[in-house]
Each structure stands twice: as structure tokens, then as C-alpha cells.
């Protein structure tokens with residue numbers, strides 16, 4: 239999932255795993271997991287059977303919220319006890335999930351401040367993997383890490399995807415990471431997915447004017463930097479949120495019909511939410 243800051247990527251991820259902050263709530267639509275609409279199931283059922291067990295999330299900035307006064311082991315323990323009760327603490331599965339992220343079990347005795355950013359991020363990913371979920375939502379897992387550590391995290395996610403056959407919903411605004419990891423891309427703008435297609439199709443023939451702008455402005459070797467105006471959802475007029483295309487004010491192709499909400503149109507392998515293709 240790509241899109242500029244404030245486009246609603248984290249909000250969508252949090253909605254999937256039922257971690258929207260009130261007053262945020264899901265007002266319509268479905269979230270299908272193995273053909274089951276998980277918006278319909280009770281909170282209890284969701285907590286018991288879905289969260290962490292089928293879908294886990296690495297929240298944006300989570301590596302900075304490791305508790306500084308507890309050892310890494312105590313923080314893993316906490317997750318275990320929450321899910322299985324006090325007497326089910328199983329050090330072996332913790333060590334296994336550390337192995338999956340290339341961390342030695344000796345770090346269990348350490349405290350967050352003793353770890354590098356990349357190690358902390360891997361601890362967070364190991365925590366998300368502990369109940370062996372099928373789907374991992376990773377929200378900006380490489381932001382604030384230097385390029386070498388970024389590469390380690392990207393390789394780790396690649397391994398989880400190819401070897402462990404996990405589905406990863408990767409949230410990022412970094413097109414470089416996307417091209418390394420993604421099969422499908424959803425482009426978000428102002429709280430909506432405006433285009434969904436295969437990686438190759440998005441790069442070779444972006445359809446939505448916003449995707450075209452994103453692709454043509456992603457940094458290329460040797461090119462000069464052009465500043466992109468970014469708009470947050472708060473700045474977009476609320477009347478546009480209610481009715482017309484949300485990209486209307488910035489779109490070079492805007493026409494009269496764009497004052498109405500564009501339908502999601504099937505195109506090639508994917509979808510685009512734009513009147514140009516009607």
C-alpha cells in the first residue's frame with residue numbers, strides 16, 4: 239500500500255486488525271479473510287481467533303514503544319501470557335521466532351536501549367510472528383533505519399514471503415522498497431484506494447493521474463528533485479470527500495463529471511477509480 243503521508247495507509251491497516259482509535263470506526267464495506275467477512279465477527283471472537291493468530295501487525299513506529307524498563311524476554315512473556323495464560327510460557331517458540339528474524343537468543347536478556355534500531359525492529363517483527371499468523375501487516379517497517387539496516391529488513395520480509403509463504407501487506411511511501419517486495423500495489427489517496435494493480439503494470443502503465451504523478455516523481459538516478467505538493471486529508475475540502483473525486487483539485491485532467499464520485503473501473507489486471515476510464 240503506497241500513498242503520500244496522511245493518505246490513510248495506517249488507518250486502513252489498523253482497520254483490518256481492529257485497532258482504530260475511537261472515534262474512528264468502520265462504517266461500510268467488508269474485510270474478507272478466507273471468504274469470511276471479519277467485520278461481522280464479535281470482538282471476543284476476533285481477539286481469540288484472528289488477531290496475532292491469523293493476522294498480525296507491525297505498527298508504525300512500534301520499535302520505539304518497546305518498554306525501556308523490561309528485558310526483551312519479559313516483553314515476549316507478556317504477549318504469551320496475554321494469549322495463552324500464565325503457565326503456558328514457552329521459551330522455545332520465542333527462540334524460534336527470534337531465529338526467523340536472524341537474532342540470537344542472547345538478546346532476550348537485553349533491554350531495548352542496548353539494541354540497534356534494526357535489532358529493535360526485528361524484535362518487533364519476531365513478536366508479531368510468535369503466533370504464526372498467515373498475514374503480516376507491516377506499517378513502514380524500514381522508516382528511520384539506515385540503508386544497510388533497511389536492506390536487512392527487506393531481506394527478512396522477502397524470506398517470510400518466499401520461504402514461509404506469508405502474505406505481507408506492506409505499508410510504505412518508498413517506491414524503492416515496493417519494487418523489491420511487492421506483487422500487487424494499492425495506491426491510496428485521501429483515504430481511498432484509487433488504483434490497484436500488479437507491480438509491473440503500475441510501473442509500466444500507471445492509470446490513475448495520481449499514480450502517474452507518484453511514479454514520475456519517484457527519484458531516479460541523475461534526475462533533479464522537483465518538489466511535490468503534499469496534501470493531508472484534513473486539507474481536502476470536506477465537500478469533496480462527500481461527493482466528487484478527491485483528486486479533483488490537483489488533477490490535470492479534471493472535467494465536469496469528476497465532481498461526481500468516480501466508480502472503481504476494472505482495467506487490465508486491476509482497478510482504477512477514475513472517470514477517464516469510464
Ligand SMILES: Nc1ncnc2c1ncn2[C@@H]1O[C@H](COP(=O)(O)OP(=O)(O)OP(=O)(O)O)[C@@H](O)[C@H]1O
Pocket residue numbers: 241242243244245246247248249250262298411428429430471472
Ligand atoms: N477512510 C478515512 N476516512 C476518514 N479519515 C481518514 C480515513 N483514512 C485516514 N483518515 C485520517 O487521515 C489521517 C492520516 O491517516 P494515516 O495516519 O492513516 O495516514 P498514513 O497514510 O499512514 O500517513 P503516514 O505516511 O504519515 O504514516 C488520520 O487523521 C486519519 O484519521
Ligand SMILES: [Mg+2]
Pocket residue numbers: 247248249298377
Ligand atoms: Mg502511517
